[in-house]
Amino acid sequence: MVRNITQQLKQYLVITDITVLSEALLTLSGLLKYYPKVSYPLVENQVLPATYQLACSPLVTGPALEAIQQFFGTLVEADGQIATHVIPGLMKNMDEFGNDASPSNVSKCLAKIVSVQMGIAAGTIAEFTKYIKVDLSSFWNRNLTDALS
Amino acid sequence: MGDGDEDEDEGEEGDEYSDDEDTSYKTRRSATKVLAAVIGTRPELLSKVYQNVSPVLISRFGDREESVKIEVWATYVVLLNQTGVYGRGPDSRDSEVSTGSKRKREDESMEVEDAPVVLLRTQVAALSKALLKQLQSKSSAASLQAGFQLFIELLTVLPGSLANQASPVLATSKEILALPVTTNTAALHTTVLTFLVLFFSTHPPASFGANSSAITPTMLNAVTQKHPRIAAEAFKVFSALLQALKPLHPDKGGDWTLQVYKEANNRLGRNDTDAEVRAAAEVVVGDLWICATSVVSAHPGSEWDSLRKSGRPEGAVQVVTRVAAAKIPMGTAWSTQSIEWILTVIRKSGRGGRVEAFRCLDVLISR
Numbered sequence: 001m002v003r004n005i006t007q008q009l010k011q012y013l014v015i016t017d018i019t020v021l022s023e024a025l026l027t028l029s030g031l032l033k034y035y036p037k038v039s040y041p042l043v044e045n046q047v048l049p050a051t052y053q054l055a056c057s058p059l060v061t062g063p064a065l066e067a068i069q070q071f072f073g074t075l076v077e078a079d080g081q082i083a084t085h086v087i088p089g090l091m092k093n094m095d096e097f098g099n100d101a102s103p104s105n106v107s108k109c110l111a112k113i114v115s116v117q118m119g120i121a122a123g124t125i126a127e128f129t130k131y132i133k134v135d136l137s138s139f140w141n142r143n144l145t146d147a148l149s
Numbered sequence: 150m151g152d153g154d155e156d157e158d159e160g161e162e163g164d165e166y167s168d169d170e171d172t173s174y175k176t177r178r179s180a181t182k183v184l185a186a187v188i189g190t191r192p193e194l195l196s197k198v199y200q201n202v203s204p205v206l207i208s209r210f211g212d213r214e215e216s217v218k219i220e221v222w223a224t225y226v227v228l229l230n231q232t233g234v235y236g237r238g239p240d241s242r243d244s245e246v247s248t249g250s251k252r253k254r255e256d257e258s259m260e261v262e263d264a265p266v267v268l269l270r271t272q273v274a275a276l277s278k279a280l281l282k283q284l285q286s287k288s289s290a291a292s293l294q295a296g297f298q299l300f301i302e303l304l305t306v307l308p309g310s311l312a313n314q315a316s317p318v319l320a321t322s323k324e325i326l327a328l329p330v331t332t333n334t335a336a337l338h339t340t341v342l343t344f345l346v347l348f349f350s351t352h353p354p355a356s357f358g359a360n361s362s363a364i365t366p367t368m369l370n371a372v373t374q375k376h377p378r379i380a381a382e383a384f385k386v387f388s389a390l391l392q393a394l395k396p397l398h399p400d401k402g403g404d405w406t407l408q409v410y411k412e413a414n415n416r417l418g419r420n421d422t423d424a425e426v427r428a429a430a431e432v433v434v435g436d437l438w439i440c441a442t443s444v445v446s447a448h449p450g451s452e453w454d455s456l457r458k459s460g461r462p463e464g465a466v467q468v469v470t471r472v473a474a475a476k477i478p479m480g481t482a483w484s485t486q487s488i489e490w491i492l493t494v495i496r497k498s499g500r501g502g503r504v505e506a507f508r509c510l511d512v513l514i515s516r
Contacts, residue, residue, distance in 0.1 A: 001485060001488055001489075004489075004492065005488070005492065005510070005514075008492050008495070008496065019503075019504060020503055020504075020507075023503070023504060023507035023508075024507070026507070026511060027507055027510055027511055027514065030511050030514045030515060031514060034514055034515055035514075
């Protein structure tokens, strides 16, 4: 039954109908929550690649974005090991998207994953701090320039 | 008043006096219409109307002339409607009645001593007593319908306000529902049943507990009626009754619940069932499984097959969602079949129905 549901829901993981997309993601989250052992391998193989792409799309907003965050949350809760694979997976897809990617959406999904799996928090924060440092330095540079002028 | 009016009024039935000698009823009827116009257009006077006019209107509930009586009841309906809209807060008495301001909405939750709704509450006993006196089965269908329409408006404004009169109210309803269904009385039956839906859903079971069993045979008769609106409303009455009396079991309401279940099954299994009746039967099946689980589970019918085969799955989706959400022990087979069916509904339905179908699937998964 779980296989049938997953198989059918897979086809709704597109942004042509954002409402159905949200509902499908929430249902998949439900499967991962209530039947983790059965649904996890199916979701990992059949659904995860599509959700990476959805997370990078700037067209995914509002309830759909919340649904995809919830999906990643329940996914890493169902299997703690996958968190360390999902983060690079998301980053790789974002790089492939290039300028069309939505770093904001991806960062929200990463935040959800880290908040569920706190064990990977330190490593993830260390990895991403360098980007923030760059931003901070440019921030300080800009402000100092403004102050001196 | 011209001759034409007199001719028109002379034809009315049930006059026990001569119109030629006494035409004062026309004055009373016109005066009532003026009052209705004032009440309908001056909501700031509602409290004064309740203090000065309402008792007079109630005293005229039994006017000897039927057309005046119906006009008085219609005027009281206007008063109740206005009370429902403006009568809950102090602002309703001020001049800012038409502003619809946020402040007014906030004040609606507060009740002051002379608020119209409070004044109405003090007059409910007199009102219902006077009205019930007029609602005899020998009265005309139009008159009875107008009377029950007034009761419906009363319960809309003051839910549960007929708790003390439950016994005579249900006895009168039963008496009227026992009248044969004809073209003239069909609308009356529907109105009485609509009133009963409101009555059972707004009153605590303790207020009508014993009396409800006396009226159920009459309602069971209504459920089997050919007239679709009567049958549909009767199913809705049973839905309200089930919700009010839950949980029901074989030795408490088991007799009528089983009969409703059988009739709902019968209606759902037939292809010629009216859409409104089918919708009401679907809802009652859900209510039966939720509120009288032990009764219906002992007599498994084909209702789920009928529901799943329905051409319009919206109602069936709601019923399955409700039953699944209520955590009724339905068995694995039911859950599996329901999931298979809902997946088909998701695949086939348009945009509107898909969201509800997804919600249903979520609930089924979480069982």
